[in-house]
Amino acid sequence: MHYAGDSIIELHVNGESKSVAVKPSHTLLDVLRKQLSLTGAKPGCANGDCGACTVLIDAMPVKSCLMLAVEAIGRQITTVEGLKDAPIQDAFIRNWGFQCGYCTSGFLMVCHALAMHHPNAEQSVIEEWLQSNLCRCTGYAEIKDAIQSILSGNLHRHRQRGAFF
């Protein structure tokens, strides 16, 4: 496989196939935001530290500022726009999980993946996953309440409601 200059590539985003013209130097974050108008993933540090740009690649969180768009060919990309009434979205509202909201889409993606992979996650696992993201408004306690409310015993009310690509 070889890409140079502008190439048309196929990306699977939120369950749909999208053709986009990219250069190898384009990060996935730039392509999602500028070409596909999926502005949910946010540019923060662009350095891998803040997690505002987090999306899911094959159901695992990835910092899209540190991935080239061409690396995502053939993978399933899920952005916050692809969460359709997922339990974690409702849980953020009920638990006041956001203030200014800039970090929210990144946290939602991490929490959503955590709930799918570890529905019975222990405290240490929750902390490990959440430590990948920063919230400048420091709403960490509320975000933790939100994820805890949809784990294991607390999930029954929400089961089957969320889309997950």
Add this chain to the structure above:
Amino acid sequence: MIPFDFAYYRPETVDEAWGCYFNLVSANKKPLYYAGGTEIISMARVNSSVFDAVIDLKGIPACHQLTLQDGAFIIGSGQTLTRIAEFGAYPLLSQTVKRIADHTIQGQITIGGNLAGTVKYREAALPLMISNCRVKIMTRDGLLEMPFLQIFDGRLRLKEGEFLVSLTIDENDLQLPYNHVKKTKMAKIDYPLITLAAMKKGPEIKAAMTGYGDKPLLLPADMLNNDSLPPAERITNMIKLLRDDCKSDLSGSKEYKEFVLQGILEQLFKNFAEGS
């Protein structure tokens, strides 16, 4: 946004990657091997690294191995820290890589990138430095296998165009008693002030650390295991011996690092004496 253009290649074999590298060189291009991309993208964004092409090693099956086979644990250089930790065959390595960067980035950083990168800490090297570990390198003579410490003296000593293909750790070293400690300046997720990994093989303790100086260091085995001296004296001697290697940086002053190392080593001797 990366401010310059480059080409992207994804070879499927080690030979193809090697050929691709030297074709680009003969066309006067500057290629870079590419793994997780986390360092390459961060540096390219601020023009600290400028190149004409990247050669992504992740499509090469030999760089993707992760298996227990013939008495050894084999790890392809393109394996991510998350997969290595989850595989769990070498608990000391799992624990070490689980403290590099954060959980999300661990799914992107590869072990090859951590060892070959320019970031001085290279924490994943510590468990490899103290175990019976061999590496496979792609060279002009084809694949060569050698002891890890022959090619790694705190950084990988690769010649132009060479790349790391895989690591093989002797099964006998995987489940030994171990200690791992990562001290940071403040937050849990940060570069290390000092990270130390140690294991006990029979009566012998082996230890390596990073953050203390400019690169990962082995602790002097003769001093560490000099049973004629009490631990406190061995610690004083080691700190004295390593004085020139210890460097002040943003995480802490030289004096503070020596103080922290003393505490880490006191605890290490205590833990191993108690059998933990």
